[in-house]
Amino acid sequence: AMFERDDPTAQAELELPPRLVALMDEPARPAFEPRWVRATALELSHQAQWSLALGLLDPASKRYPGDPLLLMARGAVLEARSRLERDTMIDYQRVTQLGLRPDRVRAGPREVRAQLQLAETCYRQALAARPDLHHARVRLGRVLQLLGRSDASVAELQAVVAAAPDARDLYFAHLFLGYALEMAGRLDAAAAEYGQAAQAVPGGQAGGVAVRHA
Secondary structure (H helix, E strand, O other), X not given: OHHHOOOHHHHHHHXXXXXXXXXXXXXXXXXXHHHHHHHHXXXXXXXXXXXXXXXXXXXXXXXXXXXXXXXXXXXXXXXXXXXXXXXXXXXXXXXXXXXXXXXXXXXXXHHHHHHHHHHHHHHXXXXXXXXXXXXXXXXXXXXXXXXXXXXXHHHHHHHHXXXXXXXXXXXXXXXXXXXXHHHOOOHHHXXXXXXXXXXXXXXXXXXXXXXXXX
């Protein structure tokens, strides 16, 4: 039921259940709790319950400072909220379709930018702890695009491609690289990147559509 509203007063109800804590040996809690927090927070974010998600992630990040996966999850929640808020500044019909109240998600450009900058910080901290966390670098590249820092974005995404990560991260790195090149008017180079994305995940529709569009 709490997934149906973005209610900060409900945050305490989403803490690790005391009965579960009582059943866990203290040495086991650090291995379990961050995973539980990440899974729950990302599900809440998927339901557009960002205050609740951050209400879980913020204290967990203090209990487990430097946990790269918690940092990446926090960045993902901030990024998702900022991107939807950016869109809903001009598209209130989408808000209605999501079942949200427009006055709950309205934000000005400064607020949206501030959240993207916080997401950037989270991704950079995650990469400082784990440089091989390629998905965090892909997300960092995308956030830099949204912040208008195209050259920095391209550098991060090219680093992902050079590292030859798994197919999913390679797919998104090529897609976002293609988008950056397309925005710069380099359509041949953009089409080549989109083609690489389509090869990384042959069943992915976005890569094929982007190639034809470019």
